[in-house]
Amino acid sequence: MNSSISLTKANRLFWLGRYVERVYISLNAVKKYIDASIDKNGEAYRDYCKLIRIPDNYLSSKDFKRRYLYDKTNPFSIFSMLTNAFDNAIEVRNDITSESLSYIHLGLDVISKCAINNAKVSELQPVADYMMSFWGSIDENVIEIRKMSILRLGRRLESLDMNIRLKTCWERVNEILKGGVLTNADMLSSVTDATQTERLKTLIESRSGENDGTGNDEILNCINALFKI
Amino acid sequence: MNDLLTQRDSVNSWFQRYGVRFGIYKNGEFNEQIFPFDPIARRISAAEWKFLEKGLVQRVNALNMFLSDIYSKKRIIKDGVVPEDFVYSSSGYLPFCEGIRPPKGIWSHISGIDLVHGKDDEWYILEDNLRIPSGASYPLIAREITQNVSPSTFEANNIADNRNYAQMLSSMMDYVKPIDGISVILTPGRYNSAYFEHSYFAEKTGAVLAVNADLRVENNKLYYIGIGNEKQPVSVVYRRISDEFLDPLVFNHDSLLGVANIMQVYKKGNLAIVNAPGNGVADDKGIYYFVPKMIKYYLSEEPILKNAPTYLPFYEEDRKYVLDNLRKLVIKDVAEAGGYGVIFCEKLNAQKFDDIKKLVSTQPRRWIAQEVVDFNDLPLFEGDKIVERKADLRAYVVTGEKTEVWKCGLTRFSRNPDSFIVNSSQGGGFKDTWVSN
Known part of the structure; x- marks a missing residue:
């Protein structure tokens, strides 16, 4: 059960x-x-x-x-x-x-x-x-899918966080966002903040090319506010 | 067994890998240590096991009957078999449990009975543990590891498989469930000395490992609270916290480990608590003396297994004997556990000896005295040498639909050549126990 x-x-x-x-x-x-x-x-x-x-x-x-x-x-x-x-x-x-x-x-x-x-x-x-x-x-x-989703959400949010700090190019950051963060955040609606998820999506999708660090603080804040526990 | 003995390093690396540890507090600090394992197993023949099994089932059945009686009709007191003093002054006796009948009438679901094998070839019971007996996880995982490392050892020896213990626990929990709901293992958390066991049993039995913050009482039912405020009914709590911390509204008001109102749910019959609260009255060191009498009283049978010869200074005649023969006796403080409060009087200096003598005279209810049972040494590795050390056996008896003895047990040994104390908290190690088919 x-x-x-x-x-x-x-x-x-x-x-x-x-x-x-x-x-x-x-x-x-x-x-x-x-x-x-x-x-x-x-x-x-x-x-x-x-x-x-x-x-x-x-x-x-x-x-x-x-x-x-x-x-x-x-x-x-x-x-x-x-x-x-x-x-x-x-x-x-x-x-x-x-x-x-x-x-x-x-x-x-x-x-x-x-x-x-x-x-x-x-x-x-x-x-x-x-x-x-x-x-x-x-x-x-x-x-159990939900346990797996929580683990994966943690993993992918950390990956996003670290790659943004390390100034990885935005194409790669976008892949991480789509490859794990959004799906798992949607599945865990009771413990994730939908507004932050949407904001994160908008902030990352609007960027491309080299990551020069501009505006990264806002994205990092968003990452750390997404999981609500 | 040679193949297994040559692979000690491999066995130890698997223990390390699985984090087989126990916690210990030293100078107020928590440390986790590897529980020293010795690969030379204790062997018990099929015939000897049959005898032990019969005696253990008999003893646990009588203890369960005693608990039922004590919290209801108290026939055994009225008939003068057990003095009421020993019941009502026991710290394990809980007035709150008066009149409660646990689901299916079972009080001690998991009993850990400590025995030693004397040099006279007799088995003696040293102690009954009916509250939260721990330690079964160690021989369980040891077998898994040793069988994996040295399959040929187990092919060559006809040893009973011990890997049914989790199934025994699950079946027992299913049997005592009073309502539909999940089973949880309630742990005080990571910094408990037996935390490895709590989490390992949760994994093996499929029960949910919970801390008190995960549980809530509503309308006389217990719920496991999930994310999004989901509520899942709980029907069995295998609690790994002591009675006094179980419910801050009933017992210790300062408890930060318990669940408020859990005892009301239990009293209403909507929850099985494994083991039942209040069992401490039956495994009190003072009550131990009366267990053979209980067997005769409730079952009309002669006890199959013997107690170590024990005296109660509470009785004048025994007190006189104890004071006259104190030097050759071992004195145990009934309020202590884990190998603490055990005094071998032979080794005391004059001052300490006099102090103990005075204490026994002035506080006779606090002590029991026993003849020192010279129990067998077992071989074990110390470095590359084989030495002999004292060892006991904790047998696990599970009571559900029937009372069954797990065909294994925790053999604990002292690492100190001069010591009879085998407890892990005092530096002891453990062995697997092989029961022949």
Whole structure:
């Protein structure tokens, strides 16, 4: 029997989707900037902080690599993102299955080991792989449509958010909007704000070409107000 | 079993992968730890199991009859078998439950009975757990993992499959349902020591895992509240929170874990609570002494399984014996659980010994005394060496349409060579329990 989804559970599923996607996109994005730091007097990480709008309180490129990747006490670190994903996942084990949860465990296991030696970012590739495996497992194991929609809405809104911050071209952003956000937001009318969805659609569809960052604040506000819990 | 023993690393990595943990509070901080698993299983022969099974069913049936009686006619008190002092002064006795008949008359749906196998080859019952016995999830997932890692071990040994436990729970919950509705597992949340088990059982039984904020009482019915204010009737709550926190309007008013008015729904007969509130009166360490008498009283049968030799300082004759022989006895505080409040008097210094002696004299109702049962050691791995340590067995008895014993159990062992305390909260580990077919 399909059961209702409580508000606490819906909230967990939504943020689980967001954090898993945030880990995946951040890991892929930061690699480029860590690599560029070699050629740019070690300062490229500053561009990254500015772009994704996190505080730039790192002392050096080395400090950035250590604290952005592995510092559990840094709320913006990859380690913290993954821990947040886990904190949400553990509370919905029975909804996502132990198998899906295991990929988050495996990711945490890898990052914990890498943190001990301050390993280079390439050694975190298995973490990104596990995040993808997590989604594969979710597709296989989560049967209830609404639970799946909440997870997917979280994932796609995060993808939209991160790609806008990273100034991805508008064509790609539009694809993300149409490829997951709108459909899932419509299916979840009781927990999404239809006005914000419509506004988001209008704001994104009216743009094309390069994303120079103009007006992005408004779009990001809209993304974060769309899910009502 | 050799194949399994050589694959210990693989088994442990699967435990890690599935997050098989238990929570523990140390210095006010919550930490989750892997529950140490030893792959050398405890083995119980088919004949021995048959004997245990019979004794456990007998014991749990008598305990259920005792609970029914205590909250209704109280025949056992009137007939002088159990002194009323032991009932009404028990912290587990709930006056609110007077006159309540739980759905299908079942009080203890899931009973965790702790036994030890003595060196004299006798099995002794150490404790009955009729409130929220935990731990069954560990041998359940251990079997899943070990069978996966080493199928040949299980092909070569004729071991009873234990993977029916979730089905036993589901069938029991379906049986006690008083109205149409869903079954929920009510958890206090992530920071409970047994949270792994709550979420794992929800996954395996198909029950909905809920926190109190997900539930609401309206018109003497309990509902699970979904997004968009959807209301789904709840007919069974497998609660994993203690009686005192269950309903802030009836018990502890400061409880932030319970559901307001849930006890009214229960009293009206619109809800089964698994296990029933009020069971604490029957698994009180003081009442334990009377269980063999209950078996004779309610079932007119001789107890099949023995209690550890126990004395109640409440009785003058026993008190005298206890005070005269205190050095060789183990003293247990009836209000404590989890291996706490257990004092081996043999090891006490003179000052502490005198303190305990004084306490037993002045507060006799607070203590029971037992002869130290020298129970068997079991082999286990310590690093690469095999050593022997004390181990007990928690057997799980499920009462629904009938009373059945799960063909497995949680074998807990001490990791300390000098200790008889096997509780996970005190550093113990666990083994699977193999029952031969």
